Amino acid sequence: MIYNKPRDFIFRVPDPKKTEKQSKKEKRKNKKDNIETSVVITKQKPRKQEIAKIASFFVTLYLGTVLAFIIPLRPTYSESEKRNLQEFPEFSVQSLFTGDYFDDITLWFSDTFPFREGMTRVNTFLKSLSGFSTVEIHGDVEGGDDIPDIPLDVDATVAPPTTTEVTTTKPTTTEPPTVTSPAVVETTGKDIQATVPDDMNIQSLGAILIAGNSAYEYYSFSNSLAPRFINSVSNIKNASGNKSNVYTLIVPTSIDIELNDAIRKDINSSDQKKALEFFNSSLKNTTAVTGIYENLRNHRTEYLYFRTDHHWTALGAYYAYEQFIYTKGVTPVPIKDYKTLHFDGFLGTFYASSGQSSDLAKTPDTVIAYEPFNNVDFTITQKDGATFKWKVIADATDYAQSMKYTAFIGADQPYSVIENFDNPDGETCLVIKDSFGNAFVPFLIPHYKTIHIIDPRHYELTLSEFSQNKKIDDIIFISNISTTRNEIFISAMEEFIK
Numbered sequence: 001m002i003y004n005k006p007r008d009f010i011f012r013v014p015d016p017k018k019t020e021k022q023s024k025k026e027k028r029k030n031k032k033d034n035i036e037t038s039v040v041i042t043k044q045k046p047r048k049q050e051i052a053k054i055a056s057f058f059v060t061l062y063l064g065t066v067l068a069f070i071i072p073l074r075p076t077y078s079e080s081e082k083r084n085l086q087e088f089p090e091f092s093v094q095s096l097f098t099g100d101y102f103d104d105i106t107l108w109f110s111d112t113f114p115f116r117e118g119m120t121r122v123n124t125f126l127k128s129l130s131g132f133s134t135v136e137i138h139g140d141v142e143g144g145d146d147i148p149d150i151p152l153d154v155d156a157t158v159a160p161p162t163t164t165e166v167t168t169t170k171p172t173t174t175e176p177p178t179v180t181s182p183a184v185v186e187t188t189g190k191d192i193q194a195t196v197p198d199d200m201n202i203q204s205l206g207a208i209l210i211a212g213n214s215a216y217e218y219y220s221f222s223n224s225l226a227p228r229f230i231n232s233v234s235n236i237k238n239a240s241g242n243k244s245n246v247y248t249l250i251v252p253t254s255i256d257i258e259l260n261d262a263i264r265k266d267i268n269s270s271d272q273k274k275a276l277e278f279f280n281s282s283l284k285n286t287t288a289v290t291g292i293y294e295n296l297r298n299h300r301t302e303y304l305y306f307r308t309d310h311h312w313t314a315l316g317a318y319y320a321y322e323q324f325i326y327t328k329g330v331t332p333v334p335i336k337d338y339k340t341l342h343f344d345g346f347l348g349t350f351y352a353s354s355g356q357s358s359d360l361a362k363t364p365d366t367v368i369a370y371e372p373f374n375n376v377d378f379t380i381t382q383k384d385g386a387t388f389k390w391k392v393i394a395d396a397t398d399y400a401q402s403m404k405y406t407a408f409i410g411a412d413q414p415y416s417v418i419e420n421f422d423n424p425d426g427e428t429c430l431v432i433k434d435s436f437g438n439a440f441v442p443f444l445i446p447h448y449k450t451i452h453i454i455d456p457r458h459y460e461l462t463l464s465e466f467s468q469n470k471k472i473d474d475i476i477f478i479s480n481i482s483t484t485r486n487e488i489f490i491s492a493m494e495e496f497i498k
Contacts, residue, residue, distance in 0.1 A: 108281070142207070143483075144220030144270035152230055152282040208273035208350055209255070211263055213363045214307040216255035221270040221459045223483035229484045230282045232493040233477055237285040238434070239463040239497045240475060244430070246286040247327065249320055250279055251312065251436050257296045263435075272481055277482060286477070291323045308363040309348020310482075311405055314369050317439040324476070333446050338370035343396040346404040356374075367404045369393045372445045377419040383458060392418060392442050408438035413418040414458035418451040425449065427473035432456060432496075434479040434489060456496035457489065463497050480489035 089104035124491040207218045239247045256272040273293055280288035289404040304316035318335050325332040371393050380389045396407035411433055427447035
């Protein structure tokens with residue numbers, strides 16, 4: 001029997017070098033497979049993210065659109081601009097066919113978007129990040145007419161022509177002949193807010209200029225409106241029964257008193273000094289109180305006008321009061337005799353008209369008031385006939401930042417009266433005023449027994465009706481020079497002075 005030779009069983013030991021090479025090769029293969037898998041996953045992932053982003057965008061757009069059309073969320077009044085916003089139009093067939101209906105809807109939609117005040121502030125802040133400008137202009141600058149060189153004849157319909165071209169350079173300062181009082185340097189700069197008339201015709205501001213942290217309103221002389229202003233003021237004495245002394249104070253605004261001369265000389269704003277000379281010389285049947293411009297210019301480094309608002313301060317009003325008292329022939333009360341009250345954080349009409357300028361917001365104004373020392377009673381009568389007692393100088397500490405000027409005589413009320421119990425044998429006066437008169441009236445208290453105060457924009461009777469059966473010694477008309485070209489104010493005066 002033949003037996004095959006048994007097969008040898010050989011156990012081979014793995015070659016370490018070869019095993020290592022195979023291991024590396026497998027790792028590389030596995031890594032490649034993982035990378036390919038990762039690429040596939042990565043390619044799929046962005047598609048999901050993009051879909052999520054697109055969905056989020058359309059959801060936000062949808063919600064924003066729904067929110068924008070929710071009428072209760074849309075504001076009706078702008079606190080910063082101090083005006084009623086556009087109302088939703090009433091439907092009519094005529095407005096539908098003319099297209100006015102849809103135009104008004106567009107205006108309503110753009111003027112009353114939700115969260116308007118906050119978004120306006122954000123917009124102003126973002127604009128401020130684009131760079132700093134030392135001089136800015138807000139609004140359209142309207143060139144004024146030439147200021148006449150000769151007085152206007154009362155009852156004329158247009159002002160006389162000029163013989164020389166008006167200059168807009170800063171006038172030189174002349175000393176007032178009578179004022180010798182020392183300078184007063186101040187470097188700081190039932191809710192009465194609810195009683196301000198709802199239909200108040202807030203004085204429309206013209207273009208404003210911002211230089212640094214202060215704003216100034218342009219003044220443009222109006223050849224067509226000046227005669228109407230002059231005629232209405234000149235008729236005060238006749239309409240009141242020819243029984244009273246009539247005094248007129250026209251107040252310059254800050255652009256010609258405090259604006260730096262180097263900037264003012266290039267500004268297209270009518271020369272207020274020349275305009276004041278024209279108005280004061282044209283007025284009839286009244287004593288024009290002159291020297292106000294000069295007295296304010298002499299104190300121009302003091303705190304005479306607010307930086308963020310078109311009004312003057314109580315200190316500026318005091319210097320005009322000085323000129324009035326000297327004109328009347330009596331002695332003014334020294335300002336040091338008054339106790340001062342300070343209300344910080346005032347941001348006024350210029351701040352609102354500038355779109356809430358960040359340059360103005362950096363240095364809010366301080367309303368400084370001089371508290372009367374006499375024992376007085378102050379009564380306000382509203383348009384509906386309701387009356388209430390108030391303070392001549394109210395505590396405006398907690399008033400809204402835009403309302404702090406209403407600390408003076410309860411703001412622009414139709415009619416109010418001050419009774420001075422410390423002067424029972426004194427005279428009686430009537431003050432016809434715009435809002436500049438609010439800071440002026442408190443200084444009159446020591447000189448009168450009774451002070452009647454009328455704002456012709458809100459008072460519904462005529463002057464002749466008011467004057468019946470009243471003994472009025474003095475009638476004082478006071479307004480700022482911008483009212484001489486403000487048709488709303490002039491029309492109100494024409495309705496009142498009858």
